[in-house]
Amino acid sequence: MLSIRNLQASIEDKQILRGLNLEVGAGEVHAIMGPNGSGKSTLGNVLAGRESYNVTGGSVTFDGKDLLSLSPEDRAREGLFLAFQYPVEIPGVSNINFLKTAVNEIRAYKGFSPMEAKDFLNMVKEKQGLVEFDAKLANRSLNEGFSGGEKKRNEIFQLAMLQPKLSILDETDSGLDIDALRIVANGVNQLRSKENAFILITHYQRLLEYIVPDFVHVLYKGRIVRSGTKELALELEEKGYDWLKETVDAEAEKAI
Amino acid sequence: MITQLTTSLYNQLVMAAPDCLQPGQEPKTFTDIRSQSFRKFKQLGFPTMKLEDWKYINLQGLVNQSYSLEDSLPGRPVAHERAHIPGLASYHLVMVNGAFRPDLSDSIEDSGITVMPMAEALDELLFAKHFAAYADKTDNPFVALNTALFQNGLFISFDKGSVAAKAIHIIHVVAGSESLFSQTRNLIVMGPNSSADIVETFITEQGAGKSLNNLVSEVVLEESARMQHYILQTASSQSSYLTHTEIHQSKYSLYNNYNCTFPGASFVRNNINVRLAEADVEGHLYGITLTADDQLVDNHTIVDHLKPHCESYEWYKNIVQDASTAVFNGKIFVREDAQKTNAFQQNNNMLIGDKSTVYSKPQLEIFADDVKCSHGCTIGQFNEQSLFYLRARGIGEEQARILLVHAFAFDVTSRFSNEAVKNYVERLVEEGL
Numbered sequence: 001m002l003s004i005r006n007l008q009a010s011i012e013d014k015q016i017l018r019g020l021n022l023e024v025g026a027g028e029v030h031a032i033m034g035p036n037g038s039g040k041s042t043l044g045n046v047l048a049g050r051e052s053y054n055v056t057g058g059s060v061t062f063d064g065k066d067l068l069s070l071s072p073e074d075r076a077r078e079g080l081f082l083a084f085q086y087p088v089e090i091p092g093v094s095n096i097n098f099l100k101t102a103v104n105e106i107r108a109y110k111g112f113s114p115m116e117a118k119d120f121l122n123m124v125k126e127k128q129g130l131v132e133f134d135a136k137l138a139n140r141s142l143n144e145g146f147s148g149g150e151k152k153r154n155e156i157f158q159l160a161m162l163q164p165k166l167s168i169l170d171e172t173d174s175g176l177d178i179d180a181l182r183i184v185a186n187g188v189n190q191l192r193s194k195e196n197a198f199i200l201i202t203h204y205q206r207l208l209e210y211i212v213p214d215f216v217h218v219l220y221k222g223r224i225v226r227s228g229t230k231e232l233a234l235e236l237e238e239k240g241y242d243w244l245k246e247t248v249d250a251e252a253e254k255a256i
Numbered sequence: 257m258i259t260q261l262t263t264s265l266y267n268q269l270v271m272a273a274p275d276c277l278q279p280g281q282e283p284k285t286f287t288d289i290r291s292q293s294f295r296k297f298k299q300l301g302f303p304t305m306k307l308e309d310w311k312y313i314n315l316q317g318l319v320n321q322s323y324s325l326e327d328s329l330p331g332r333p334v335a336h337e338r339a340h341i342p343g344l345a346s347y348h349l350v351m352v353n354g355a356f357r358p359d360l361s362d363s364i365e366d367s368g369i370t371v372m373p374m375a376e377a378l379d380e381l382l383f384a385k386h387f388a389a390y391a392d393k394t395d396n397p398f399v400a401l402n403t404a405l406f407q408n409g410l411f412i413s414f415d416k417g418s419v420a421a422k423a424i425h426i427i428h429v430v431a432g433s434e435s436l437f438s439q440t441r442n443l444i445v446m447g448p449n450s451s452a453d454i455v456e457t458f459i460t461e462q463g464a465g466k467s468l469n470n471l472v473s474e475v476v477l478e479e480s481a482r483m484q485h486y487i488l489q490t491a492s493s494q495s496s497y498l499t500h501t502e503i504h505q506s507k508y509s510l511y512n513n514y515n516c517t518f519p520g521a522s523f524v525r526n527n528i529n530v531r532l533a534e535a536d537v538e539g540h541l542y543g544i545t546l547t548a549d550d551q552l553v554d555n556h557t558i559v560d561h562l563k564p565h566c567e568s569y570e571w572y573k574n575i576v577q578d579a580s581t582a583v584f585n586g587k588i589f590v591r592e593d594a595q596k597t598n599a600f601q602q603n604n605n606m607l608i609g610d611k612s613t614v615y616s617k618p619q620l621e622i623f624a625d626d627v628k629c630s631h632g633c634t635i636g637q638f639n640e641q642s643l644f645y646l647r648a649r650g651i652g653e654e655q656a657r658i659l660l661v662h663a664f665a666f667d668v669t670s671r672f673s674n675e676a677v678k679n680y681v682e683r684l685v686e687e688g689l
C-alpha cells in the first residue's frame with residue numbers, strides 16, 4: 001500500500017530525514033518509535049504534504065500513485081489520514097460543518113454525490129459512540145477550547161468519519177490519561193481491517209499494549225535504524241533511548 | 257462673452273445653488289437652514305488629504321469632473337430584483353438615483369408607520385423637530401452640501417409602540433448612462449417603544465454611467481425604541497459613495513448597525529456616528545468589509561457616550577484582497593457625565609492581496625473615571641497551519657480559504673439577529689472571495 005524509498009527531507013535547510021525506507025501493506029499496523037527530534041513528526045507531515053518541508057530525495061508510492069506529486073487535499077482524498085500531534089483550533093468553523101465539507105469533498109473526488117443530511121447525522125452519531133465523543137463537542141467550533149484529550153479524540157473521530165486507507169497517528173497517545181488512551185485504542189482497534197493500515201508514531205511503549213502492532217521500527221537521526229516485532233518495543237522500553245543512541249552512534253563510527 | 261467653466265463639481269454646485277436656495281419655494285425656516293449650510297460647504301470646500309479625517313482618501317479624481325446634477329429621466333423603469341434577499345420577509349422601498357419611487361415600492365400596511373418622499377415631509381412636525389438637528393452638528397462638508405441642495409430622500413416615522421411586521425428593505429439603485437451626482441436625504445424617526453429591522457442595499461443597474469452618490473441619514477430612536485439596521489453595499493465599480501449616518505438615541509433604546517461592504521463600488525466612504533444621548537442606552541456597530549480589485553472602502557465611526565449606564569460594542573472585520581484598501585477609523589468618546597460606561601471596540605484585518613492595504617485607527621477619548629473601555633486591533637493573513645489542517649482532511653484549498661474567511665467573519669455574522677440577512681451576507685462573502 002505504502003512504499004517509502006530513501007526518503008530525504010529538510011526544513012529551513014536543516015536535513016531531517018536522511019534516507020528512510022518503509023513498506024506498509026494492507027491490514028498491517030506499524031509502530032514507529034524514536035527519541036524526541038528524530039524526525040517522526042517530520043515523516044508524518046511530509047507524507048501528508050505540508051509545504052514547509054522540502055523533499056530533497058527519494059520516492060513514496062501510495063497504492064501505485066506517486067504520493068509526493070499530489071496536493072495535501074488529494075492525498076487525503078486518496079485515503080491518507082494524519083492524526084496530528086498538535087491539532088489546531090479554528091474558532092468560527094463548526095466541527096460538524098467542517099466534517100460535512102470534508103466528507104463531501106472526498107466523495108466528490110471519488111465521483112459520489114453529497115451525503116444526505118440524515119445519513120450524515122446517523123454516521124456522526126455512530127462514529128461519536130466509537131470514541132465516546134460527547135455529542136456537544138461535535139456542535140462546537142473546531143477544537144476550540146477542547147482539552148488535550150478531547151482534541152486527540154476528535155482526531156480519531158474524524159478518522160472514523162473519513163474512513164481512510166492509511167492512517168498515521170502522530171503521538172495520539174501523548175498527554176492522554178489511561179481512560180482516554182483506552183478509548184482511543186478501542187476506537188482504532190475497531191477500525192482495523194484487512195483493507196486499511198496504520199502507522200502509529202509513539203514515544204512510549206504504553207500505547208502498543210492496547211494496539212498491538214505487526215511491526216515496530218525505530219527512527220533515529222532521520223533513518224530507520226532497527227525494525228522488528230512488538231518485542232523490539234519492549235526491549236527499547238527496558239534499555240532506554242540512551243542505549244539505542246549509543247549503540248547506533250557506535251555502529252556509525254565503526255562504519256567510517 | 258460666455259465662458260464655460262463647469263469643469264469641476266464644485267463649480268457646478270456653486271452655479272446651481274442660487275436656484276435651489278431661492279426663497280419662496282420651501283418654508284422659510286427650511287430655506288434658511290439650506291442657505292446657512294451652503295455657506296458652510298463653500299467655506300469648507302471638498303475635503304483634501306491634508307485633513308486628518310480624510311487623509312487616506314484622495315477625492316480629487318471624483319470631484320474634479322463634471323456630472324449631471326439631476327436625473328434626466330426621473331420615472332425610468334428599473335429592475336431591482338438583484339437586491340432581493342432570499343427568505344427575507346420584507347417591504348421593498350425603491351430609491352432610484354436618490355429619489356423615492358412609490359410606483360416600484362410596496363406600501364407598508366402595519367399601523368403607525370408612515371413613509372413619504374422627503375419633499376412632502378417638510379410640513380411634518382417630526383421633520384421640523386429633527387431635520388438637520390444631528391448630522392449637521394458635525395463638520396462633514398458633505399453633510400452641509402447635502403442639507404443645502406438635496407432634493408430627494410425618504411421620511412419614515414414610527415408611531416409610539418408600532419412594530420414593522422416585516423423588514424423594511426430600502427433599495428438604492430443607480431441607473432442611467434449619464435455621469436450623475438446624486439444626493440439623498442433620509443430621516444427615520446422611531447417613536448417610543450417602536451421596533452423595526454431596516455435593511456439598505458446599494459446596487460448599480462447594468463450599463464449605468466459613473467456616479468457619485470452623497471447620502472445623509474438621520475436616525476432618531478426615542479425612548480425604548482429598537483432598531484436593527486443592516487447596510488449592504490453591493491454596487492458596481494462605476495458607482496462611488498459618500499454616506500453619513502447619524503444616530504441619536506434616547507433612554508432604554510437599542511440600536512444595532514451592521515455595515516457590510518462587498519467587492520464592487522470603487523470608492524466608499526461611510527461615516528457612522530451613534531450618539532448615546534441619554535442614560536441606559538445600547539448602541540452597537542458591526543462591520544464586515546470585503547474588498548477586491550482597487551476598491552477603497554473607508555469606514556469612519558464615532559460612538560459617543562454622553563450619559564451614564566450605556567453600553568456600546570463595536571466590531572469591524574476587514575478582508576482586503578488584490579490591490580484594494582480598507583480604512584477603519586473608530587472614535588469612542590466617553591463624556592464627563594457618562595459614568596458606568598461599558599465600551600468595547602475591536603478591529604481585525606485579514607490582508608489577502610499582495611498589494612492590499614489596511615489603515616486602522618482606534619481612538620479613545622475618556623473624560624469620565626468610572627468606566628470600562630477596551631479596544632484592540634489585529635492584522636494577519638491566512639493561518640498556514642489552519643489551512644493545512646483543513647486540506648489534510650480532503651478540503652480543497654479554495655474551499656478551505658472560504659471556511660477560514662467565514663471563521664474570521666464569524667464574530668460579526670454571529671451577531672446578526674436576522675437569519676435571512678445573515679445567510680445572504682455569508683453567501684456574498686463567499687462569492688466575493
Ligand SMILES: Nc1ncnc2c1ncn2[C@@H]1O[C@H](COP(=O)(O)OP(=O)(O)O)[C@@H](O)[C@H]1O
Pocket residue numbers: 011012014016034035036037038039040041042043
Ligand atoms: N518547523 C520547524 N522548523 C525548524 N526545525 C524544525 C521544525 N519542525 C521540526 N524541526 C526540527 O526537526 C527535527 C525533527 O523534528 P520532529 O520531526 O518534530 O521530531 P519528532 O517528532 O521525532 O520529535 C528536530 O530537530 C526539530 O527541532
Ligand SMILES: [Mg+2]
Pocket residue numbers: 040041042085171
Ligand atoms: Mg513529534
